[in-house]
Each structure stands twice: as structure tokens, then as C-alpha cells.
Amino acid sequence: MYEVKNCIDAGSEYCPCHLAKTGECIICSQLSGKSFCDCKNWKGTCILQEYHRNGNKPKSQRRTYNGTVIEKVYEDSGILKLKIKSSISLIKGLKRLGSFVFLRSESSQEFYDCPISILKVDEEEEAIVVAIEIRGIKTKTIEGINEKEDILIRGPFWNGxxxxxxxxxxxxxxxxxxxxxxxxxxxxxxxxxxxxxxxxxxxxxxxxxxxxxxxxxxxxxxxxxxxxxxxxxxxxxxxxxxxxxxxxxxxxxxxxxxxxxxxxxxxxxxxxxxxxxxxxxxxxAKMCCGEGVCGSCSSRYSGHIVKRLCKVQCEPNNLFEGRRLI
Missing domain, CATH: 3.40.50.80 (Nucleotide-binding domain of ferredoxin-NADP reductase (FNR) module)
Structure with a gap:
């Protein structure tokens, strides 16, 4: 069955991204090493032209916002709910279906970024609510942040x-x-x-x-x-x-x-x-950078196909078919 490839960021303010610079763009054929124009899924804007207009370099990617934990509640022995107040521009960007953010404490380095889906967006309070299952070092570090303390939020991401x-x-x-x-x-x-x-x-x-x-x-x-x-x-x-x-x-x-x-x-x-x-x-998918660079989210399929699942938008039928488990 023919699969139409899609990228969650194509045509957005974050496109073209770092994949375009390295010749691995998900949508644009010419920015993925081919010599002719054959867009796999037209998004209403020419990614190659945007790349040239931007000085042949990627556009600025997601920024890290400051946030404040205004509510911290334990719902179960392993579940923590946080209400986090942050910038209204970030909050509005998280209203799309499939939105998520990366969270970490101010004292942690970037590789502590932990991807967390959005449970609720509260525009009036300029806040988001997330539910976190406390499992490993990243979530335990976030658990150590108390009410009225600051937290770092990177986003918005949409491929949830x-x-x-x-x-x-x-x-x-x-x-x-x-x-x-x-x-x-x-x-x-x-x-x-x-x-x-x-x-x-x-x-x-x-x-x-x-x-x-x-x-x-x-x-x-x-x-x-x-x-x-x-x-x-x-x-x-x-x-x-x-x-x-x-x-x-x-x-x-x-x-x-x-x-x-x-x-x-x-x-x-x-x-x-x-x-x-x-x-x-x-x-x-396991994620670390969310921008298709680190490879944490990459899955390999038959035919030497690699899908960066932080950006590639799949149908469930195509997500599992031909996927290599080892």
C-alpha cells in the first residue's frame, strides 16, 4: 500500500528544520538529495524556497520557556499532576491535538528534557496541566520541583x-x-x-x-x-x-x-x-531532542527506511507494518 509521507512541522514557523540542512527533509525531494521537485505531501509552501530565503540554513527551532509550578498533586503512588504557568504564546501553541512539551528542572542539563503530553490547557490562567508517571531519573528529577518553584518548558511540539x-x-x-x-x-x-x-x-x-x-x-x-x-x-x-x-x-x-x-x-x-x-x-516513541536530530525516536523498517517518529506523521497501519524490532 502506497504511503503518503507527512511531517508534522511542514509549513509551520519551524520549517525548514535541521533535517533540511543535512539533506534529510521528510517532505522536500530536493532537500533530501534528489535533483528534481517531487514533494511527497504539498503543504502550501515551498520548503526549498523557504530554505533559500532563510540564507540556506534552518529556521529557529522551539525555544525553552520559563514556567512556574502553581499546583502539585499526587493522584496515585506513581502519578503526579502539575499545573504550570508560563508564556501565553506557548500556551496557545499547545491547543492542537497531539501537543506535548519537554520538561526539566532549572538545575538540570538539556539531556534531562522529558517529553510529556498535555492533559489540559487553561488560557485564562495561562497554564497547562500535565500528568506524569514517575519512573526513571528524568521524571524523578521533575518530581523534585515544588510548588512556586520554576521549571523549564520546551515547545510546542505536536506529533503526539x-x-x-x-x-x-x-x-x-x-x-x-x-x-x-x-x-x-x-x-x-x-x-x-x-x-x-x-x-x-x-x-x-x-x-x-x-x-x-x-x-x-x-x-x-x-x-x-x-x-x-x-x-x-x-x-x-x-x-x-x-x-x-x-x-x-x-x-x-x-x-x-x-x-x-x-x-x-x-x-x-x-x-x-x-x-x-x-x-x-x-x-x-522515545524522544530526547524532538527535532529529528538525536535519533532516539528513529525506527527502522524493511527496505532500509528510517522514520523519525518525533516528526513523521504516520497512519497506525503504516506505523507497525514492516517495522524492525531488532
């Missing part, structure tokens, strides 16, 4: 969802939204956006190792149907989940599913239901 184009076009449709564990946090903006466009949503939640009601406060606005279902059984989709999905698809006419959880969940749902539903899912 694969299949975001289809997701953002859904209107007056029937959509299944599924979240597991910490993945429930970034599905909340998705849920609000779908309801705003008059979609009927069935919500499937699996709190995983956390307590069942961990995000009930943030989900209080949702009055539609929901089911608390254990989605895994010995590494495979559970019988209860399959029965629920088959009923929603075949009996009730649901046509799209958004999955916010681990890759193994998105992979299994994609494998089983790609012919019955259109799909979108969360981006779980």
Missing part, C-alpha cells in the same frame, strides 16, 4: 498522535476512544475535541496498575457511554474487549477508534480491526 489528520476531521460520527494507564491523560483533549464536533463517543478505560478513578475528575464532563474493561489477557486482546468492539462495530456502526496506551495495544487492535475501522493512536 499518529493519524491526527483523520482524527481531526471526524464530525457527526461514531468514535471509540480507548485509554489504558497513564495513556488516559492525553486522551482527554481528544475526547473534548471529538465532542465539540458532535461525535458520539464510546469510552473504554483500563486503569492498568493504577486505581480505577485516577482521572475521574478530568473526565467528569463526559456524559456518554463508557466501559471499564481489562484490555489485555496474557499479552493478547481480552475476550471482553473483543466482544465489546465487535458489538460497537457490527451492531452500532462505530467507524473509528483512537487508542491511547502502549504500542502493544495499538498494534494488536490495528492487526485485528484495520479492515473494520479507521484508526489513530498515541505516539509512544
Amino acid at each position: 498522535i499518529f493519524g491526527v489528520k483523520k482524527l481531526s476531521e471526524l464530525s457527526n460520527d461514531k468514535v471509540i476512544v480507548m485509554g489504558r494507564g497513564i495513556g488516559i491523560a492525553p486522551l482527554i483533549p481528544v475526547l473534548k475535541d471529538l465532542l465539540r464536533r458532535n461525535n458520539k463517543v464510546f469510552l473504554i478505560l483500563d486503569s492498568g496498575e493504577f486505581k480505577k478513578d485516577i482521572f475521574d475528575g478530568e473526565l467528569s464532563f463526559f456524559q456518554g457511554e463508557r466501559g471499564h474493561i481489562k484490555v489485555f489477557d496474557n499479552g493478547e486482546l481480552s475476550k471482553e474487549l473483543n466482544e465489546c468492539l465487535l458489538d460497537l462495530i457490527n451492531t452500532q456502526g462505530y467507524s473509528h477508534i483512537h487508542i491511547s496506551g502502549p504500542d502493544i495495544l495499538a498494534y494488536n487492535v490495528t492487526k485485528e480491526y484495520k479492515n473494520s475501522l479507521t484508526l489513530s493512536c498515541s505516539n509512544n
Whole structure:
């Protein structure tokens, strides 16, 4: 199946980026080593021309903003919610579906940057709310920041969802939204956006190792149907989940599913239901720079194809097909 390549930053104020300088632009054929013009996905502006206009160099990339932690709450033994006040220009840039930022303490070096999805944007307070699962050295360092102390925020970044184009076009449709564990946090903006466009949503939640009601406060606005279902059984989709999905698809006419959880969940749902539903899912790639340079997010596919998943916008079908696991 032919795959139309897309870049989340193409045509934005951050394009052309550092990949153009090294001949690895995702969209522009001439800035990726070819001698003719063959844009893979026209974005309304010529990236090559923008590169020349900018003195044959990349445009300025995301900046690091100062922020202040105005609220710090522990919701579970491993979940921390932070409300962070920062620049209104940054806050407005985080209203897009799939938005995320890199966070670190003022005393840490840049390689401590930790990518975190946005749970809520509050323009009135000029603040964002994030939920962090405390796991390793980066998140533990962020945990050490107290209320009224400063925090560094780099952004805005937008590639937190694969299949975001289809997701953002859904209107007056029937959509299944599924979240597991910490993945429930970034599905909340998705849920609000779908309801705003008059979609009927069935919500499937699996709190995983956390307590069942961990995000009930943030989900209080949702009055539609929901089911608390254990989605895994010995590494495979559970019988209860399959029965629920088959009923929603075949009996009730649901046509799209958004999955916010681990890759193994998105992979299994994609494998089983790609012919019955259109799909979108969360981006779980490991990231460090977010600009396609460090290689942390790179995945290799058959045919010597490398996708920098911090920038490349994939459909879930193409995200897993032909992917090398070793």
C-alpha cells in the first residue's frame, strides 16, 4: 500500500528544520538529495524556497520557556499532576491535538528534557496541566520541583498522535476512544475535541496498575457511554474487549477508534480491526531532542527506511507494518 509521507512541522514557523540542512527533509525531494521537485505531501509552501530565503540554513527551532509550578498533586503512588504557568504564546501553541512539551528542572542539563503530553490547557490562567508517571531519573528529577518553584518548558511540539489528520476531521460520527494507564491523560483533549464536533463517543478505560478513578475528575464532563474493561489477557486482546468492539462495530456502526496506551495495544487492535475501522493512536516513541536530530525516536523498517517518529506523521497501519524490532 502506497504511503503518503507527512511531517508534522511542514509549513509551520519551524520549517525548514535541521533535517533540511543535512539533506534529510521528510517532505522536500530536493532537500533530501534528489535533483528534481517531487514533494511527497504539498503543504502550501515551498520548503526549498523557504530554505533559500532563510540564507540556506534552518529556521529557529522551539525555544525553552520559563514556567512556574502553581499546583502539585499526587493522584496515585506513581502519578503526579502539575499545573504550570508560563508564556501565553506557548500556551496557545499547545491547543492542537497531539501537543506535548519537554520538561526539566532549572538545575538540570538539556539531556534531562522529558517529553510529556498535555492533559489540559487553561488560557485564562495561562497554564497547562500535565500528568506524569514517575519512573526513571528524568521524571524523578521533575518530581523534585515544588510548588512556586520554576521549571523549564520546551515547545510546542505536536506529533503526539499518529493519524491526527483523520482524527481531526471526524464530525457527526461514531468514535471509540480507548485509554489504558497513564495513556488516559492525553486522551482527554481528544475526547473534548471529538465532542465539540458532535461525535458520539464510546469510552473504554483500563486503569492498568493504577486505581480505577485516577482521572475521574478530568473526565467528569463526559456524559456518554463508557466501559471499564481489562484490555489485555496474557499479552493478547481480552475476550471482553473483543466482544465489546465487535458489538460497537457490527451492531452500532462505530467507524473509528483512537487508542491511547502502549504500542502493544495499538498494534494488536490495528492487526485485528484495520479492515473494520479507521484508526489513530498515541505516539509512544522515545524522544530526547524532538527535532529529528538525536535519533532516539528513529525506527527502522524493511527496505532500509528510517522514520523519525518525533516528526513523521504516520497512519497506525503504516506505523507497525514492516517495522524492525531488532
